[in-house]
Amino acid sequence: SAVISQKPSRDICQRGTSLTIQCQVDSQVTMMFWYRQQPGQSLTLIATANQGSEATYESGFVIDKFPISRPNLTFSTLTVSNMSPEDSSIYLCSVQLNRNEQFFGPGTRLTVL
Amino acid sequence: GESVGLHLPTLSVQEGDNSIINCAYSNSASDYFIWYKQESGKGPQFIIDIRSNMDKRQGQRVTVLLNKTVKHLSLQIAATQPGDSAVYFCAALSYNTDKLIFGTGTRLQVFP
Numbered sequence: 629s630a631v632i633s634q635k636p637s638r639d640i641c642q643r644g645t646s647l648t649i650q651c652q653v654d655s656q657v658t659m660m661f662w663y664r665q666q667p668g669q670s671l672t673l674i675a676t677a678n679q680g681s682e683a684t685y686e687s688g689f690v691i692d693k694f695p696i697s698r699p700n701l702t703f704s705t706l707t708v709s710n711m712s713p714e715d716s717s718i719y720l721c722s723v724q725l726n727r728n729e730q731f732f733g734p735g736t737r738l739t740v741l
Numbered sequence: 742g743e744s745v746g747l748h749l750p751t752l753s754v755q756e757g758d759n760s761i762i763n764c765a766y767s768n769s770a771s772d773y774f775i776w777y778k779q780e781s782g783k784g785p786q787f788i789i790d791i792r793s794n795m796d797k798r799q800g801q802r803v804t805v806l807l808n809k810t811v812k813h814l815s816l817q818i819a820a821t822q823p824g825d826s827a828v829y830f831c832a833a834l835s836y837n838t839d840k841l842i843f844g845t846g847t848r849l850q851v852f853p
Contacts, residue, residue: 659839670830671843720784727834728773730841732784
């Protein structure tokens with residue numbers, strides 16, 4: 629398994645500002661993912677972040693809004709830029725050890741006022 | 742498009758009863774399915790998985806059934822306990838992608 633931590637665990641931000649979320653894994657992994665979970669909803673994949681390459685974004689998500697860094701095999705960041713209240717969600721990172729083993733972090737609960 | 746959906750948004754059961762959570766998927770290329778449990782304030786936690794070449798898999802108190810003909814899977818929890826209260830998601834992987842597609846989620850409430 630993998631132990632994943634996220635910082636911050638929660639934040640309240642003003643509209644128009646940006647927040648960077650950190651994801652740390654206790655082992656080296658190639659594939660990392662960022663998800664968004666809006667209140668009372670399921671998880672939606674934002675992007676795939678593999679070390680050594682640009683992040684791949686899903687339909688409806690763009691790099692200017694959600695820039696991602698993946699500087700090494702244990703760490704990634706997701707920035708939510710120019711926030712609006714519609715960005716209020718839980719943001720989760722996950723890692724894939726094998727095709728059938730995907731583990732999730734505890735999430736970052738973001739509220740935008 | 743591809744979708745994974747659940748039939749019931751909320752399921753209330755009495756402690757000790759069996760729970761059945763259902764899920765439907767649309768992509769015929771889905772070959773691997775996972776059930777996750779998400780407790781309040783936490784990330785999804787793996788419960789059990791099943792490959793498309795199987796129709797049943799059992800774990801500790803949990804069983805997953807897969808019906809590929811009608812693109813349906815279910816999670817059965819035996820002797821449901823208060824600690825089982827959570828939101829349950831099914832998720833599917835397709836053989837041509839490594840992206841997990843999640844269902845809408847079912848909230849399981851266990852009352853005494």
